[in-house]
Amino acid sequence: MIKKRNVLFFVSILMLGSMVFKSCTPEYYAVKKFRESTQVSVLFIPNQVVFKTNSTIQNLYPKFTELPQEMQDTIWNLNTQLLEKIPDSSIVKTFYAGFLNLLKESDLRVYDPENMVGFNTNDTNAYILKIAQMEMDEMKQMIPYSEPIDSETELYKEVEINSLTLNVWFELTRAINDTAKPVVLFASYIISDEVVGHFYNALSGYEFRFKRDDIDTTHILPMSAFAGEMMAQYFYNHMLNMYTAYYRNLSDYQFRYVGNYILKGQAYSFYYPTENERFTIIEKE
Helix, strand or coil: CHHHHHHHHHEEEEEEEEHHHCCCCCCHHHHHHHHHHHHCCCEEEEECEEEEEHHHHHHHHHHHHHHCHHHHHHHHHHHHCCCCCCCCHHHHHHHHHHHHHCCCCCCEEEHHHHCCCCCCCCHHHHHEEEEEEEHHHHHHHHEEEEEEEECCEEEEEEEEEEEEEEEEEEEEEHHCCCCCCCCCEEEEEEECCCEEEEEECCCCCEEEHHHHHHHHCHHHHHHHHHHHHHHHHHHHHHHHHHHHHHCCCCCCCCCCCCCCCCCCCHHEEEEEHHHHHHHHEEECC
């Protein structure tokens, strides 16, 4: 019991030390100042169309669009299981709700086309965020499984899975100068069949046995909602780092890309997102 208490005490000290260290960094103070003093307004404008893409068809038929329409329809129907099952309007509405509801929990002032009262286009801290394009991509792919038997032999098996990706491109401009070249922000949210498999030594030799949980139409709208929430967090962090750029230019300190969880109001909400946990900024030619 004494040893267990010592371990718990040691772990608690490490966690506390980590929080204290983070709270002493210049990034932390920049985040704190952004949350306390910067009144950023954002007008969020959704779109109404979701482009449907099937990467499996694109890979198998590079000249798909040149085929006769009847053949295109046959190939599309044979290889597409999910894309046509849910209306665009439902996907957009669900994504929009997830994005907007979470962002409204932040310290940004958030507006939409149906609620623009108070949005000041002459404010230098007012921005317009527009969804330029949404795309849903269905794809089949092979997932490899391998397991060594000895130093010279390895078992190998591939299992085909389906995946569904929601790609979203945003355009961000300042409201006071909305004719300027927008900043293009991109992110993806992916779901796929889940397969758990192992090799077993049976009487007839090694067999690969697996269990799978396949995605279906019931996963599409929850996927859209989760994607909206994830990208709302990405956007909040993007605005946060636009603000910290000011301090970056004043200091020799190497500022890291920072984040602050919208739904956590304490010190531990501060974190450092990886490159896979934030928007990709696309430079327009």
